[in-house]
Amino acid sequence: MRLPLSLRGQLSLVLGTLALAILALVGGYLGTLATDELYAAQKAAVRATAQSAAELLATELRDREREIELLSLAPHLVDGPLDSARVRGSLDRRAELHGEFAWLGIADAGGQVVQATSGMLVGRSVAQREWFVAGRERTYVGDVHEAKLLATLLPAQPNGEPTRFIDFAAPVRDAEGRLRGVVGAHAHWRWITGLVEGVTRRQHPDSGIDALILDRQGRVLYPKALKAEQVAGAAVLPRLANGRFEGELVFDGRTYLAAEAALQARTSAELGWRIVARQPLDEALRPVRDLRRELVLLGALAAAALTLAALLLARRISRPVEHLARIAERVEAERRIPDFPAKPAAQELGRLSDAMRSMARSLLSTEQELQQANTTLESQVQQRTAELQAANAALEHLATRDPLTGLHNRRSLDARLAEAQALAHRYGRQSGRVHGLILIDVDHFKRINDHFGHPAGDAVLRQLAQLLQGSVRVTDTAARFGGEEFAVLLPELAGAPEAVMAAEKVRTAVEQASFPEVGSITVSIGVSLASPEDADVRPLIDRADAALYEAKRGGRNAVVLRTL
Numbered sequence: 001m002r003l004p005l006s007l008r009g010q011l012s013l014v015l016g017t018l019a020l021a022i023l024a025l026v027g028g029y030l031g032t033l034a035t036d037e038l039y040a041a042q043k044a045a046v047r048a049t050a051q052s053a054a055e056l057l058a059t060e061l062r063d064r065e066r067e068i069e070l071l072s073l074a075p076h077l078v079d080g081p082l083d084s085a086r087v088r089g090s091l092d093r094r095a096e097l098h099g100e101f102a103w104l105g106i107a108d109a110g111g112q113v114v115q116a117t118s119g120m121l122v123g124r125s126v127a128q129r130e131w132f133v134a135g136r137e138r139t140y141v142g143d144v145h146e147a148k149l150l151a152t153l154l155p156a157q158p159n160g161e162p163t164r165f166i167d168f169a170a171p172v173r174d175a176e177g178r179l180r181g182v183v184g185a186h187a188h189w190r191w192i193t194g195l196v197e198g199v200t201r202r203q204h205p206d207s208g209i210d211a212l213i214l215d216r217q218g219r220v221l222y223p224k225a226l227k228a229e230q231v232a233g234a235a236v237l238p239r240l241a242n243g244r245f246e247g248e249l250v251f252d253g254r255t256y257l258a259a260e261a262a263l264q265a266r267t268s269a270e271l272g273w274r275i276v277a278r279q280p281l282d283e284a285l286r287p288v289r290d291l292r293r294e295l296v297l298l299g300a301l302a303a304a305a306l307t308l309a310a311l312l313l314a315r316r317i318s319r320p321v322e323h324l325a326r327i328a329e330r331v332e333a334e335r336r337i338p339d340f341p342a343k344p345a346a347q348e349l350g351r352l353s354d355a356m357r358s359m360a361r362s363l364l365s366t367e368q369e370l371q372q373a374n375t376t377l378e379s380q381v382q383q384r385t386a387e388l389q390a391a392n393a394a395l396e397h398l399a400t401r402d403p404l405t406g407l408h409n410r411r412s413l414d415a416r417l418a419e420a421q422a423l424a425h426r427y428g429r430q431s432g433r434v435h436g437l438i439l440i441d442v443d444h445f446k447r448i449n450d451h452f453g454h455p456a457g458d459a460v461l462r463q464l465a466q467l468l469q470g471s472v473r474v475t476d477t478a479a480r481f482g483g484e485e486f487a488v489l490l491p492e493l494a495g496a497p498e499a500v501m502a503a504e505k506v507r508t509a510v511e512q513a514s515f516p517e518v519g520s521i522t523v524s525i526g527v528s529l530a531s532p533e534d535a536d537v538r539p540l541i542d543r544a545d546a547a548l549y550e551a552k553r554g555g556r557n558a559v560v561l562r563t564l
């Protein structure tokens with residue numbers, strides 16, 4: 001049979017399990033809550049990055065457009081010669097001021113470059129270029145394109161990529177509004193990408209967040225690495241009805257958290273770019289992982305602390321109970337009331353302690369009472385037994401003794417005679433021993449009665465009984481046979497002479513004794529020995545009686561033996 005777990009063990013198990021379950025539930029709940037919060041926060045950060053980058057690009061593009069527009073309205077361009085040194089000087093200053101401009105120039109109304117920074121392309125025709133065609137009519141901002149005429153004149157890109165530009169253009173008109181020429185500017189594409197990178201780096205350093213620039217058709221303009229994927233036909237961004245994507249995307253086999261922001265046009269032309277900020281999902285979820293790890297660590301620490309607290313609590317509860325159990329064992333072993341705890345750890349334990357003390361007192365006092373009652377009962381039983389034995393003895397005496405003389409009565413003699421007869425019947429022949437009977441009769445007793453009175457006769461009979469008892473062996477049975485007649489059973493005789501000798505001893509003792517009431521008396525005695533031929537005790541008695549009769553007839557005061 002399995003022993004039940006100790007109270008301490010059970011308490012520790014229950015409390016420990018409870019603590020762990022609560023920790024797991026609370027930890028799990030908090031973890032889920034925090035995960036959702038963090039995920040939402042990362043998403044918001046990515047969205048904010050996209051929006052910031054889009055906002056910045058819109059602002060910067062508008063500023064550059066304004067710059068070119070203001071230049072086109074400069075008085076020395078409106079009135080003066082377009083190929084003057086002054087025009088060249090103002091173009092160079094702007095190029096120096098805005099390092100993003102790779103080239104600034106002015107073409108005349110026919111499309112021939114008349115002045116430009118560093119004199120580049122002067123004399124060359126740009127009549128077919130989009131910026132010139134559009135710039136004749138209005139302020140213009142053009143989409144990104146690879147450098148054509150300037151590609152060979154400008155230093156190569158440090159990363160080896162082809163030189164790419166964003167074009168700005170504005171018409172130069174005279175006071176009457178007639179077209180004099182077109183101011184054009186090529187801004188480096190890396191200026192745009194630098195702006196976007198600046199936003200991601202500035203806002204989220206070390207977060208893995210970067211940004212993509214997509215054109216109106218959703219093609220990747222930046223970064224270049226993704227353009228290859230675009231060419232392969234993979235969808236970079238799902239097309240959404242509201243034009244705003246936010247969610248998870250896979251780039252090159254890696255999942256990203258991505259958010260899209262459209263470039264809100266502030267320029268005269270709508271470029272239709274979209275900015276997509278993205279962050280690798282594992283980077284985005286790193287705080288979640290860190291938080292979970294901390295939660296697990298904290299949970300483990302809290303579980304350990306709670307389990308320890310549960311153990312201590314269980315010990316605090318079980319120790320007094322064990323103490324009380326030991327006290328109960330001492331009560332049983334020592335049979336006394338030991339000291340109970342003076343200050344119990346709890347109210348219930350105090351009540352238990354009081355109840356146990358009172359129960360122990362009650363038990364011990366009941367036990368003492370029982371012991372006393374037992375002792376009294378034992379002595380009473382002993383007394384009663386003694387009384388009973390005395391009563392039995394008295395009864396036995398009454399049943400077997402003659403009331404006048406105290407000798408065995410006739411019934412007792414008959415019983416002993418029968419017993420001797422039975423023993424003789426069984427062992428007599430082998431043992432060679434034999435029992436005998438002598439009958440004693442007072443001579444002329446009637447006369448004593450008549451002469452001295454019946455009480456005197458009784459006194460004679462009593463004295464005679466004492467004489468008789470004193471003359472025979474203790475193993476002999478002296479009895480009153482009836483009236484003034486006595487008998488003695490002599491067991492284990494060697495033979496008739498021994499019986500006769502015993503009878504003679506009695507006769508002599510009586511003859512020589514003095515009886516105060518009557519003086520001297522004599523007795524006649526008949527002796528007989530048992531015979532194997534005797535069927536019962538009767539023949540033995542008859543023979544003794546016949547011998548007695550013979551002694552009487554022979555003159556009394558004599559012993560006569562009668563054998564078969």
Ligand SMILES: Nc1nc2c(ncn2[C@@H]2O[C@H](COP(=O)(O)OP(=O)(O)OP(=O)(O)O)[C@@H](O)[C@H]2O)c(=O)[nH]1
Pocket residue numbers: 441442443444445446447449453454455456457458461482483484552556
């Ligand atoms: N005092 C007294 N007398 C008794 C008692 N029992 C018997 N007697 C008397 O004993 C006497 C016996 O007398 P008998 O049998 O005639 O014979 P005896 O006078 O003794 O003469 P023998 O036997 O022939 O010598 C009677 O008188 C009885 O009354 C007794 O218990 N007390």
